[in-house]
Amino acid sequence: MDFIYTLDIIGTFAFAISGALVAAEKEFDLFGVLIIAFATAVGGGMMRDVLIDAHPINWIGDLNYIWTILIAVVFTFLFKSKIIHLSKTMFLFDTIGIGVFTLLGVQKGLNYDLHPFIAVVMGMVSAVMGGVIRDVLTNQVPLIFKKEIYASACLAGGFVYLICNYLNAAELVQFSLTMLTIISFRLIAVKFHLELPKIKDDLFSK
Amino acid sequence: MDFIYTLDIIGTFAFAISGALVAAEKEFDLFGVLIIAFATAVGGGMMRDVLIDAHPINWIGDLNYIWTILIAVVFTFLFKSKIIHLSKTMFLFDTIGIGVFTLLGVQKGLNYDLHPFIAVVMGMVSAVMGGVIRDVLTNQVPLIFKKEIYASACLAGGFVYLICNYLNAAELVQFSLTMLTIISFRLIAVKFHLELPKIKDDLFSK
Amino acid sequence: MDFIYTLDIIGTFAFAISGALVAAEKEFDLFGVLIIAFATAVGGGMMRDVLIDAHPINWIGDLNYIWTILIAVVFTFLFKSKIIHLSKTMFLFDTIGIGVFTLLGVQKGLNYDLHPFIAVVMGMVSAVMGGVIRDVLTNQVPLIFKKEIYASACLAGGFVYLICNYLNAAELVQFSLTMLTIISFRLIAVKFHLELPKIKDDLFSK
Numbered sequence: 015m016d017f018i019y020t021l022d023i024i025g026t027f028a029f030a031i032s033g034a035l036v037a038a039e040k041e042f043d044l045f046g047v048l049i050i051a052f053a054t055a056v057g058g059g060m061m062r063d064v065l066i067d068a069h070p071i072n073w074i075g076d077l078n079y080i081w082t083i084l085i086a087v088v089f090t091f092l093f094k095s096k097i098i099h100l101s102k103t104m105f106l107f108d109t110i111g112i113g114v115f116t117l118l119g120v121q122k123g124l125n126y127d128l129h130p131f132i133a134v135v136m137g138m139v140s141a142v143m144g145g146v147i148r149d150v151l152t153n154q155v156p157l158i159f160k161k162e163i164y165a166s167a168c169l170a171g172g173f174v175y176l177i178c179n180y181l182n183a184a185e186l187v188q189f190s191l192t193m194l195t196i197i198s199f200r201l202i203a204v205k206f207h208l209e210l211p212k213i214k215d216d217l218f219s220k
Numbered sequence: 221m222d223f224i225y226t227l228d229i230i231g232t233f234a235f236a237i238s239g240a241l242v243a244a245e246k247e248f249d250l251f252g253v254l255i256i257a258f259a260t261a262v263g264g265g266m267m268r269d270v271l272i273d274a275h276p277i278n279w280i281g282d283l284n285y286i287w288t289i290l291i292a293v294v295f296t297f298l299f300k301s302k303i304i305h306l307s308k309t310m311f312l313f314d315t316i317g318i319g320v321f322t323l324l325g326v327q328k329g330l331n332y333d334l335h336p337f338i339a340v341v342m343g344m345v346s347a348v349m350g351g352v353i354r355d356v357l358t359n360q361v362p363l364i365f366k367k368e369i370y371a372s373a374c375l376a377g378g379f380v381y382l383i384c385n386y387l388n389a390a391e392l393v394q395f396s397l398t399m400l401t402i403i404s405f406r407l408i409a410v411k412f413h414l415e416l417p418k419i420k421d422d423l424f425s426k
Numbered sequence: 427m428d429f430i431y432t433l434d435i436i437g438t439f440a441f442a443i444s445g446a447l448v449a450a451e452k453e454f455d456l457f458g459v460l461i462i463a464f465a466t467a468v469g470g471g472m473m474r475d476v477l478i479d480a481h482p483i484n485w486i487g488d489l490n491y492i493w494t495i496l497i498a499v500v501f502t503f504l505f506k507s508k509i510i511h512l513s514k515t516m517f518l519f520d521t522i523g524i525g526v527f528t529l530l531g532v533q534k535g536l537n538y539d540l541h542p543f544i545a546v547v548m549g550m551v552s553a554v555m556g557g558v559i560r561d562v563l564t565n566q567v568p569l570i571f572k573k574e575i576y577a578s579a580c581l582a583g584g585f586v587y588l589i590c591n592y593l594n595a596a597e598l599v600q601f602s603l604t605m606l607t608i609i610s611f612r613l614i615a616v617k618f619h620l621e622l623p624k625i626k627d628d629l630f631s632k
Contacts, residue, residue: 153567
């Protein structure tokens with residue numbers, strides 16, 4: 015479905031910009047910025063493909079990812095301070111990216127005959143691990159482990175996809191409901207500052 | 221051998237709890253705790269399987285790992301302060317985990333026709349790399365590179381297994397001797413505060 | 427070509443020593459030093475082989491890598507303070523290593539029928555990622571993202587190799603031109619303190 019492919023490229027673009035911005039903040043040189051943009055944008059799908067033995071892996075099998083990332087880095091280089099002011103647009107793109115990456119990850123997992131539950135995990139890996147690799151490479155504790163609720167959004171979206179798939183819903187319906195779940199989940203979480211609980215003490219200690 | 225499988229699950233459980241405790245200490249949210257518990261418990265075996273091309277990799281081929289980890293995280297959530305006081309029990313479980321993971325790693329390496337020496341390395345990878353991934357994800361210098369002697373215990377156990385295997389010892393004998401080596405090695409090291417030497421200056425400098 | 431294999435081993439030796447020195451500086455114990463030396467020396471090729479599904483991966487298929495690394499660590503242990511004074515020799519060995527690793531990476535990529543551009547990326551991965559893994563494991567921001575220009579040298583060398591290959595140049599010519607490009611690129615960069623630009627502000631902001 016060409017529409018999904020387009021969204022995949024948009025998501026890659028948004029993720030690459032978010033990586034490039036983090037790297038620029040850390041005073042990395044152009045090469046460092048490129049690598050971080052690259053890792054952020056294709057790291058999740060790359061990890062998924064290595065884990066499920068899907069070769070050629072994402073960016074090796076389709077050069078469009080690399081071109082998209084190169085364009086995103088040049089774009090960041092040209093318009094850095096403008097992009098920072100476009101935080102709402104970026105947030106939207108980023109959320110679209112998360113949604114599509116989850117969707118494609120679950121889909122690929124099912125195509126490789128994984129257990130549906132593992133397929134959902136693969137959706138999450140695709141959407142989340144790029145950011146984790148970015149944070150490890152820039153020597154930070156991964157943001158997603160502390161604050162962002164979007165892993166839960168991916169999980170929810172993944173299960174919606176599974177159910178649609180089980181019910182043999184039309185591809186457009188599967189796609190729309192999954193994306194809708196992930197995007198609304200994340201918007202609501204950010205709007206109301208929802209966070210996952212932390213383990214401070216156990217339930218039975220006073 | 222069902223007995224070994226049971227110990228494998230116990231080891232997974234202990235590793236998952238140790239990961240969950242580190243993550244809780246760092247104030248990770250529930251998702252972060254889950255991922256760190258997961259990485260600690262199955263990270264070593266996952267790395268081994270990716271490196272030797274053994275697909276499906278451990279947690280993809282057997283859902284029991286994921287269930288065990290989920291239960292371990294819930295358990296930590298419920299009983300955190302109790303668990304901390306059970307440090308001796310946890311240490312025992314953890315040591316069992318290290319022993320079984322080493323044993324299974326060497327075994328799998330030999331089954332994949334690796335050179336015996338590489339098979340021992342794979343045993344060590346299985347037992348050690350989960351903790352390394354945990355420490356990288358929580359932005360710490362891996363503990364095992366500085367203090368713990370347990371990598372050496374794995375190495376020793378791995379070679380004992382090789383010898384038993386070479387001598388065609390019964391499976392129970394192979395198993396017992398390997399586990400005994402690893403466990404006693406580690407207990408003695410901890411008891412007497414044994415450490416590996418460090419390279420401060422070279423031998424010939426004054 | 428046996429000559430290239432010899433240089434590969436020399437490069438492995440130099441990379442292992444550089445890893446061992448970093449780990450010794452951080453007060454790692456002998457095991458930690460070994461792992462860091464190992465990761466530095468074979469990490470790049472290992473990542474390349476996992477990504478392109480080339481099994482058995484480098485150090486599993488050829489035990490000479492492990493022996494070389496062991497010797498390098500013993501060597502560092504014996505002569506640490508001497509080595510530090512040999513910084514020019516080490517720099518030369520290191521540069522040879524970078525050159526050969528790039529060359530072998532591109533070659534392997536082409537042998538696996540990758541797109542020539544991806545093959546060049548694989549050359550860079552082989553030469554650069556060992557150092558990145560070393561820095562992640564020692565909890566530092568990878569040096570190469572901030573200062574060193576050698577990734578660009580690898581890229582340039584990789585493209586020279588591609589052109590030679592396309593023109594069906596003799597193996598010796600391909601080899602010499604690629605190495606010459608990488609080595610002179612790096613020497614010139616270090617001599618004149620060349621650095622890649624950073625993204626501080628965008629081009630159009632005042």
